[in-house]
């Protein structure tokens with residue numbers, strides 16, 4: 495699909511569909527929308543006056559033009575109440591409209607900045623949001639579909655034109671398209687990785703993909719195999735991987751632009767358990783297949799690193815992704831086992847299904863050896879986070895107010911919701927073991943927080959934020975710009991964080 499800018503007006507477009515946004519309660523058509531209404535003999539305002547279309551949030555009504563104008567149809571798109579209008583609500587509406595455009599087999603679609611200026615968004619942000627809405631809204635994971643029965647004959651949207659009437663807007667419009675496209679590519683990379691099954695994305699395959707992506711984008715990539723990880727002394731990571739016949743992989747990416755704004759690296763760490771069966775503490779079989787996405791944190795930070803490089807952002811980044819499977823076998827770790835982490839701290843494994851924090855404990859300590867400016871980790875870490883926040887918001891926990899508030903800002907700007915949970919010292923008690931320095935489970939209470947308290951022990955004094963994406967990494971149903979399956983959680987958030995990063 496091509497998304498292009500054009501100096502033109504809606505009424506001049508010979509598109510299969512024109513999108514016209516309408517704010518609820520402000521249904522008097524104006525500007526380009528009014529011009530089209532006149533050419534359609536007032537049909538749009540009739541439909542509005544009849545109450546059939548009220549501009550309610552995400553309401554979509556198709557109006558066929560029967561050649562009164564060059565475009566085949568107009569789609570009236572409800573922007574909802576002004577008080578609830580945000581960049582994200584517009585992105586959602588565009589995503590829904592894009593799905594409708596595809597459903598009616600329209601190949602070309604036009605939207606205009608003049609019409610959508612009523613959203614109050616600046617040109618660059620508006621065009622970025624339109625772009626993300628279309629690209630992400632139309633995403634489908636078809637990689638493993640052979641379509642032998644030819645059932646999937648859907649027409650794809652081929653061209654989206656974003657129109658502006660004022661030439662002076664073109665530069666900002668194009669910049670928005672560029673940023674929106676690159677961010678969407680990153681999200682799609684992460685979605686694809688999360689949707690691929692465990693027999694396709696093994697730890698080695700993830701390493702290959704990361705290394706290819708790095709090569710394409712001027713990022714350096716180092717992969718540590720089992721011997722390398724042993725040398726580093728990552729006893730916790732090794733203890734998770736050893737139940738599987740698939741070899742583990744520790745992936746390290748480094749993006750170092752010519753003149754970085756930071757003297758010490760920003761480090762991203764992502765959990766990549768390419769399949770989490772629970773190990774000897776085996777999970778129930780219901781929904782176990784979804785644990786193929788237990789590498790979504792790793793996928794997100796790999797995608798963010800590639801995106802930063804593609805955008806040429808002036809931030810020095812190191813990305814660390816411990817990748818392995820968590821399986822039961824005669825070689826697997828057993829509840830009660832005690833392992834020594836790279837940091838020297840010992841951990842009693844009381845539940846082999848709490849494997850994410852084990853591999854992260856070593857990856858986080860490894861990160862501190864680079865004397866970083868800050869660390870952000872992303873992980874599908876706890877079922878408790880799904881219970882607390884559902885798939886609406888990512889859980890955010892950390893040890894540094896300043897960093898926490900910058901991530902929150904990036905959340906507000908990118909439309910990826912994050913919600914902070916407390917990190918009071920008292921929560922640490924649950925992670926104490928009778929026989930080792932720590933244990934890897936903290937009981938039923940406050941599971942997301944106790945997991946984060948465990949991780950905190952491995953970051954030292956480094957400013958650190960932990961993002962628990964267990965709930966947000968996967969969507970059971972599609973809506974707006976989301977699709978069923980892996981969501982690409984973390985990519986828009988952290989790319990925004992990097993765009994705004996200034997040392």
Ligand code: BES
Nearest residue numbers: 845847848849874875876877878935964
């Ligand atoms: N990968 C899971 C967490 C998860 C659960 C992600 C549901 C997405 C959806 C993690 O490894 C896990 O199994 N955590 C356990 C920890 C518990 C044993 C302390 C959990 O949350 O149940």
Ligand code: ZN
Nearest residue numbers: 770847848849
């Ligand atoms: Zn687990």
Ligand code: ZN
Nearest residue numbers: 767770788850
């Ligand atoms: Zn897991």
